[in-house]
Amino acid sequence: MGPLQRSGPPHGDPACAGPRRRPALTRIYSGASVRHTTGQGLSLAQAQxxxxxxxxxxxxxxxxxxxxxxxxxxxxxxxxxxxxRSPTALSYILREDTWGNGYATEAVKHVVVFAFTTARLGTPGGHAPPR
Known part of the structure; x- marks a missing residue:
């Protein structure tokens, strides 16, 4: 699926998914990236x-x-x-230092295909925060 990795453990092992992603989440949920969400960064406990x-x-x-x-x-x-949901909801957040490289656009393309083909959901809706 290109630049995407499903959250959740490969082969059903919860230990495979968690600890290595937590520090990355605290970096993603920080700075300008959270301006249009909670407005606050994510602590390690919140990431867990x-x-x-x-x-x-x-x-x-x-x-x-x-x-x-x-x-x-x-x-x-x-x-x-x-x-x-009704309508189907799609959301994303990127680390601020990676904005402007097309990463979110590419991820959205893959998820929309997944929504229609694999999950068989209705048309996804979304909201893009103002710049």
């Missing part, structure tokens, strides 16, 4: 909670949300999520 919540949602049936890490330059630089 976010990973646990994503793993729990990955085990739900029926699935209500899918999450992926956006990976570029050899590291996780953002997150993108697809939520089963």
């Amino acid at each position: 909670h976010k990973v646990r919540a994503a793993l729990a949602r990955a085990a739900e049936t029926p699935r209500a949300q899918w999450s992926w890490g956006i990976v570029a330059i050899g590291e996780m630089i953002g997150l993108i999520a697809l939520r089963r």
Whole structure:
């Protein structure tokens, strides 16, 4: 799926997903990247909670949300999520120092294809924060 990595463990092992992603999440949820979300950075404890919540949602049936890490330059630089709602919701956040390189655009293309083909969801909606 290009620059995306699904959140959730490969082969069902929760240890594979969590600890190495937590420091990356604190970098993603900081600075200007959070200006249009909570307005606050993410602590390590909050990052741990976010990973646990994503793993729990990955085990739900029926699935209500899918999450992926956006990976570029050899590291996780953002997150993108697809939520089963009406309308279907798509959201993403990127580390500020990676803005303007097309990473979010590429990730959105992959997730929209996934939404229509694999998840068979309706048309995704979204909101882009003002610049």
